[in-house]
Amino acid sequence: MREVRIRDTLSGEPRVVDPSEEVGIYACGPTVYSRIHIGNARPFVVFSLFARFLRSEGYRARLVVNVTDVNDKIYAAAAAAGEPSTEFAARMTAAYLEDTDRLGLGRPDAEPLATETIAGIVGLIADLVESGHAYESGGDVYFRVRSFEGYGKLSNRRPEDMDQGEEAGLASLKEDALDFALWKAHKEAEDTSWDSPWGRGRPAWHIECSVMAEQELGASFAIHGGGSDLVFPHHENEIAQSEAAGRPFARAWMHNGMVESAAAKMSKSDGNIFQLSEALDRYGREAVVAYLISGHYRQPLAFGPAQMQQAVAQVERLRNFFREHPIDELGGWEPGEDSPSQQRGGSVESSPGSRLEVFRDALADDFNTPRAMAVAFELVGEANRSEVPGAPEALREMLELVGLESLALDEGGADAEAQELMIERERARGEKDFARADEIRDRLAGLGWEVRDSAEGPRLVSRT
Numbered sequence: 001m002r003e004v005r006i007r008d009t010l011s012g013e014p015r016v017v018d019p020s021e022e023v024g025i026y027a028c029g030p031t032v033y034s035r036i037h038i039g040n041a042r043p044f045v046v047f048s049l050f051a052r053f054l055r056s057e058g059y060r061a062r063l064v065v066n067v068t069d070v071n072d073k074i075y076a077a078a079a080a081a082g083e084p085s086t087e088f089a090a091r092m093t094a095a096y097l098e099d100t101d102r103l104g105l106g107r108p109d110a111e112p113l114a115t116e117t118i119a120g121i122v123g124l125i126a127d128l129v130e131s132g133h134a135y136e137s138g139g140d141v142y143f144r145v146r147s148f149e150g151y152g153k154l155s156n157r158r159p160e161d162m163d164q165g166e167e168a169g170l171a172s173l174k175e176d177a178l179d180f181a182l183w184k185a186h187k188e189a190e191d192t193s194w195d196s197p198w199g200r201g202r203p204a205w206h207i208e209c210s211v212m213a214e215q216e217l218g219a220s221f222a223i224h225g226g227g228s229d230l231v232f233p234h235h236e237n238e239i240a241q242s243e244a245a246g247r248p249f250a251r252a253w254m255h256n257g258m259v260e261s262a263a264a265k266m267s268k269s270d271g272n273i274f275q276l277s278e279a280l281d282r283y284g285r286e287a288v289v290a291y292l293i294s295g296h297y298r299q300p301l302a303f304g305p306a307q308m309q310q311a312v313a314q315v316e317r318l319r320n321f322f323r324e325h326p327i328d329e330l331g332g333w334e335p336g337e338d339s340p341s342q343q344r345g346g347s348v349e350s351s352p353g354s355r356l357e358v359f360r361d362a363l364a365d366d367f368n369t370p371r372a373m374a375v376a377f378e379l380v381g382e383a384n385r386s387e388v389p390g391a392p393e394a395l396r397e398m399l400e401l402v403g404l405e406s407l408a409l410d411e412g413g414a415d416a417e418a419q420e421l422m423i424e425r426e427r428a429r430g431e432k433d434f435a436r437a438d439e440i441r442d443r444l445a446g447l448g449w450e451v452r453d454s455a456e457g458p459r460l461v462s463r464t
């Protein structure tokens with residue numbers, strides 16, 4: 001078991017993950033008011049893979065990702081769609097599950113919904129009211145920010161630089177402009193509400209995460225994650241709510257940088273895809289995952305056709321490597337043993353087994369996926385130049401750690417139907433019938449195949 005270190009946003013210092021207990025990880029999930037975009041997929045991929053890595057090292061990791069299914073944005077989007085908000089949120093939650101399933105990384109251990117956590121939310125708000133950290137006003141309940149001494153410690157902001165981002169209309173209900181809502185009184189335009197000691201209403205946003213994290217992971221847990229856009233006010237407010245109520249809450253914080261697109265400068269026809277489902281349709285799951293781990297999780301990540309083409313090219317390079325160096329399932333080298341080249345007296349440092357160790361070391365060092373992938377590509381380059389026994393096996397194990405092990409699968413040849421469709425698609429393209437060509441591409445996608453253009457002409461590549 002390696003020592004795994006992460007950089008903690010709260011202290012600004014490296015922190016060692018404690019191997020002696022369950023590593024509870026809570027990552028803020030989506031507000032389901034539309035289909036998720038590729039930026040929303042980044043925390044899903046980062047924290048799913050981080051939990052996978054911890055488990056592979058022998059840690060007991062438990063990942064919780066919530067779904068915010070009651071919110072101002074959801075009421076507005078449901079009204080615009082002419083749909084009851086519960087049906088709209090259920091439909092968008094199903095779309096989120098479907099889209100993230102397609103990433104092929106499995107599901108988090110728990111995915112609680114805000115609407116199924118109302119009793120716990122009312123309970124925590126009642127505790128805060130009783131202890132003087134919150135107050136009722138006009139059927140709403142607000143957190144009294146100046147009653148909590150540690151406020152601002154995560155985002156390092158001064159009170160005068162803080163804006164809760166709440167509707168200006170609430171100002172008259174607040175004792176202090178800094179205060180933020182925990183509970184909102186029912187409004188006519190909203191079609192859901194729940195009973196509370198303060199009348200009918202529904203939770204405000206931040207409170208659900210304080211409650212869900214505690215219900216799933218306990219009052220004190222290892223790591224709280226999410227996008228860096230959530231540091232203030234969302235995570236600052238989660239700390240205030242939980243700690244003011246006497247809960248120790250998260251011991252370390254891990255924030256992923258934003259996916260940044262030059263959207264305004266590009267049109268959709270240039271390939272500027274925003275929705276995760278569209279990116280998956282166009283580039284395939286491996287390229288989307290490879291793209292999302294191509295930068296260090298804490299840094300911003302540029303998004304555009306060039307970045308996606310680069311990810312496609314990387315995935316192709318890896319897939320081609322396994323086509324040319326198939327894994328010998330019988331009597332193959334096992335990662336962890338001395339490789340055959342070492343057994344023959346080859347260099348230890350550059351052996352596949354020691355490269356696998358270096359790959360794991362990079363992930364243990366604040367989950368440095370770009371450094372790890374550089375090690376994988378070094379191995380590919382070396383094994384392409386001259387035979388390196390054990391290289392395919394070590395590479396497969398590396399890729400398994402980052403969700404790309406499917407690249408090592410034997411594609412087994414496309415069936416006749418898929419081959420026929422590919423030829424038909426080429427014919428349609430030759431006749432400039434692009435609508436027909438797209439239709440055939442979608443049918444192939446449904447059969448699990450993707451057409452890729454190569455120097456030898458188009459060929460079918462497995463999408464799974």
Ligand SMILES: [Zn+2]
Pocket residue numbers: 027028029209234
């Ligand atoms: Zn949250």
